[in-house]
Amino acid sequence: xxxxxxxxxxxxxxxxxxxxxxxxxxxxxxxxxxxxxxxxxxxxxxxxxxxxxxxxxxxxxxxxxxxxxxxxxxxxxxxxxxxxxxxxxxxxxxxxxxxxxxxxxxxxxxxxxxxxxxxxxxxxxxxxxxxxxxxxxxxxxxxxxxxxxxxxxxxxxxxxxxxxxxxxxxxxxxxxxxxxxxxxxxxxxxxxxxxxxxxxxxxxxxxxxxxx
Ligand code: SF4
Numbered sequence: 228x229x230x231x232x233x234x235x236x237x238x239x240x241x242x243x244x245x246x247x248x249x250x251x252x253x254x255x256x257x258x259x260x261x262x263x264x265x266x267x268x269x270x271x272x273x274x275x276x277x278x279x280x281x282x283x284x285x286x287x288x289x290x291x292x293x294x295x296x297x298x299x300x301x302x303x304x305x306x307x308x309x310x311x312x313x314x315x316x317x318x319x320x321x322x323x324x325x326x327x328x329x330x331x332x333x334x335x336x337x338x339x340x341x342x343x344x345x346x347x348x349x350x351x352x353x354x355x356x357x358x359x360x361x362x363x364x365x366x367x368x369x370x371x372x373x374x375x376x377x378x379x380x381x382x383x384x385x386x387x388x389x390x391x392x393x394x395x396x397x398x399x400x401x402x403x404x405x406x407x408x409x410x411x412x413x414x415x416x417x418x419x420x421x422x423x424x425x426x427x428x429x430x431x432x433x434x435x436x437x438x439x
Contacts, residue, residue, distance in 0.1 A: 318401065320398065
């Protein structure tokens with residue numbers, strides 16, 4: 228919880244919610260890379276049954292957007308879009324990387340201070356690394372890095388495109404989500420204890436399972 232945030236002027240609070248809504252609304256005719264890194268059913272729910280975001284959650288995302296926008300502006304690279312056709316289906320997997328410095332693609336993550344202990348114990352998140360691997364593959368580059376920004380520290384993880392990286396694995400997931408959205412049919416669950424625990428669609432997901 229962000230102490231005192233409710234006391235901000237109404238106009239500022241509405242602005243925060245609007246910026247976050249705009250930045251995180253996926254395009255109708257595309258699949259976002261970030262949608263296929265986690266549970267596909269959750270991604271489906273987020274498109275089909277979007278829930279309003281509260282100001283406290285929006286605040287974290289908003290701070291991240293500020294960093295993205297300011298740091299991106301330091302680099303002249305204006306073509307940050309990545310578009311990967313999903314074979315010949317007409318669907319496209321899209322993303323936008325943060326910036327390229329010398330020979331490395333960087334991606335920024337604003338995370339809570341409590342996340343630092345996970346970074347120390349387990350290193351960078353696999354999903355975040357997969358995200359950068361997809362960027363490296365699409366740009367034909369070798370070196371990537373994740374920058375985790377916390378209010379009290381910064382952690383950077385550097386890595387290379389894996390020799391056995393296979394984009395088809397991700398295209399398959401993107402196509403499952405694409406088909407599920409078009410057919411209005413939720414995709415299979417991808418149960419993950421941590422993800423399910425914090426999933427905002429837990430109840431809806433369980434209901435689907437019960438109804439078969
Ligand atoms: S509860 Fe778990 S399996 Fe169900 S949608 Fe959420 S993350 Fe996916």
